[in-house]
Amino acid sequence: MAKILIVTGDAAESLEVMYPYQRLLEEGYEVDIAAPARKTLRFVVHDFEPGYDTYTEKPGYTWPADLAFSEVDPGAYTAVVIPGGRAPEYLRNDPELRKILKAFFDADKPVAQICHGPLLTAAVGGLEGRRVTAYPALELDMQAAGATFQDSAAVVDGLLVSSRAWPDHPTWMREFLKVLRAKA
Numbered sequence: 640m641a642k643i644l645i646v647t648g649d650a651a652e653s654l655e656v657m658y659p660y661q662r663l664l665e666e667g668y669e670v671d672i673a674a675p676a677r678k679t680l681r682f683v684v685h686d687f688e689p690g691y692d693t694y695t696e697k698p699g700y701t702w703p704a705d706l707a708f709s710e711v712d713p714g715a716y717t718a719v720v721i722p723g724g725r726a727p728e729y730l731r732n733d734p735e736l737r738k739i740l741k742a743f744f745d746a747d748k749p750v751a752q753i754c755h756g757p758l759l760t761a762a763v764g765g766l767e768g769r770r771v772t773a774y775p776a777l778e779l780d781m782q783a784a785g786a787t788f789q790d791s792a793a794v795v796d797g798l799l800v801s802s803r804a805w806p807d808h809p810t811w812m813r814e815f816l817k818v819l820r821a822k823a
Contacts, residue, residue, distance in 0.1 A: 644671055646720075647673075647674055649682075650726050652682065652805060653683060659751065673707065677703075678703070693776075718750065719740065721750065727757075731762035740762075751802075753804065754803065757780075765799070769787070769799055770787045772794040773801060778790075791803075793807060800814050
């Protein structure tokens with residue numbers, strides 16, 4: 640079966656890593672998680688609580704990275720998934736990860752991104768002229784990256800499937816699986 644890569648790091652949103660990981664395994668894909676180094680990653684839980692102007696953050700799951708970014712051969716993968724959380728804020732500065740993501744766009748392969756994940760695709764110029772969604776607080780960042788922002792559960796622009804946050808998982812993964820099946 641085809642292989643799918645998830646790129647993430649510490650402080651990624653637990654649900655945004657684990658839901659696509661398990662959902663894609665359920666569909667029969669082989670899934671690898673890559674991070675800056677092979678190590679046990681520490682995810683977080685973002686939640687929405689009354690009285691807060693923004694989401695709160697608590698410790699989440701831990702999970703081992705299968706590969707370091709430097710070990711990834713993008714050609715071995717059919718698609719890439721980019722979870723959100725705080726990880727994309729620092730991962731966008733990683734030159735190895737930028738090479739990986741650029742390779743997916745250059746090869747016209749499916750890309751799924753959620754929440755703050757589009758900060759990574761913006762860092763490689765992958766959003767210019769595209770329609771996307773992201774965590775709503777990133778609307779200005781998406782526009783600065785040359786994208787048209789849409790506040791929707793999922794936005795499909797060619798092979799790029801984006802979503803706002805974990806409450807939109809069913810719509811996001813349903814649309815991404817349609818793209819994967821059509822590309823196969």
